[in-house]
Amino acid sequence: MRTMNPVHESTSCAVAACAEIIGAKWTALLVHDLSEGPRRFSELEHSCAGISPRTLSERLRALEDEELVLRRSYAESPPRVEYELTEKGAALLPIIEEMRRFGHSFLTD
Amino acid sequence: MRTMNPVHESTSCAVAACAEIIGAKWTALLVHDLSEGPRRFSELEHSCAGISPRTLSERLRALEDEELVLRRSYAESPPRVEYELTEKGAALLPIIEEMRRFGHSFLTD
DNA sequence: CAGTATCCTCAAAGATACTG
DNA sequence: CAGTATCTTTGAGGATACTG
Numbered sequence: 001m002r003t004m005n006p007v008h009e010s011t012s013c014a015v016a017a018c019a020e021i022i023g024a025k026w027t028a029l030l031v032h033d034l035s036e037g038p039r040r041f042s043e044l045e046h047s048c049a050g051i052s053p054r055t056l057s058e059r060l061r062a063l064e065d066e067e068l069v070l071r072r073s074y075a076e077s078p079p080r081v082e083y084e085l086t087e088k089g090a091a092l093l094p095i096i097e098e099m100r101r102f103g104h105s106f107l108t109d
Numbered sequence: 110m111r112t113m114n115p116v117h118e119s120t121s122c123a124v125a126a127c128a129e130i131i132g133a134k135w136t137a138l139l140v141h142d143l144s145e146g147p148r149r150f151s152e153l154e155h156s157c158a159g160i161s162p163r164t165l166s167e168r169l170r171a172l173e174d175e176e177l178v179l180r181r182s183y184a185e186s187p188p189r190v191e192y193e194l195t196e197k198g199a200a201l202l203p204i205i206e207e208m209r210r211f212g213h214s215f216l217t218d
Numbered sequence: 219c220a221g222t223a224t225c226c227t228c229a230a231a232g233a234t235a236c237t238g
Numbered sequence: 239c240a241g242t243a244t245c246t247t248t249g250a251g252g253a254t255a256c257t258g
């Protein structure tokens with residue numbers, strides 16, 4: 001019988017925790033977009049074709065709360081806000097890259 | 110202005126396609142479990158503590174339909190069924206591994 | 219531009235009971 | 239054991255209109 005050891009337990013936790021973050025709709029795409037540099041709200045709105053402002057806002061705030069994304073606001077007129085990945089957030093990129101790799105071969109096979 | 114070129118377009122598609130698969134609840138965990146070898150329905154039910162049989166069944170069938178998991182049924186009594194990753198499914202493992210890595214440091218920081 | 223405020227829908231997933 | 243059948247719920251996310 002396979003016993004449930006602590007190592008396996010924490011491994012599952014780690015995978016589950018990450019899944020909760022990356023699993024939310026649009027998040028992987030968003031992180032991928034931000035990997036190319038700082039982006040404005042409207043730019044993200046366009047690259048994630050179909051996302052509603054409500055959802056985009058919510059997703060960005062969640063990433064901000066988790067300190068994966070930094071919101072930079074400039075006091076200009078018209079207002080300019082830019083979002084960028086933090087170092088912590090950039091740690092997600094190897095996952096995105098593997099997802100891209102998998103997705104590509106999944107779609108082309 | 111950043112133009113939307115075909116390369117970026119297909120890249121987004123690839124990430125999105127993968128996100129759709131791996132983003133479903135329990136799926137990442139399931140694939141992770143199956144990476145350790147063939148597993149029976151009841152084993153998966155236990156390692157994914159909290160999953161309902163309805164959901165587990167649905168998730169396995171989806172993975173089967175995508176040819177990421179193979180269902181092997183043995184004509185015994187009591188009936189025995191085992192699920193295992195296909196080669197195509199094993200291609201998801203680098204993602205899971207990166208997720209585990211990220212999740213671990215995310216949780217311990 | 220960068221969001222918020224509201225309202226609404228629908229599908230994902232849980233709970234539970236049952237069966238070949 | 240390995241599921242299916244039902245029923246129900248919740249909340250994620252869409253649509254739209256509005257604002258500092």
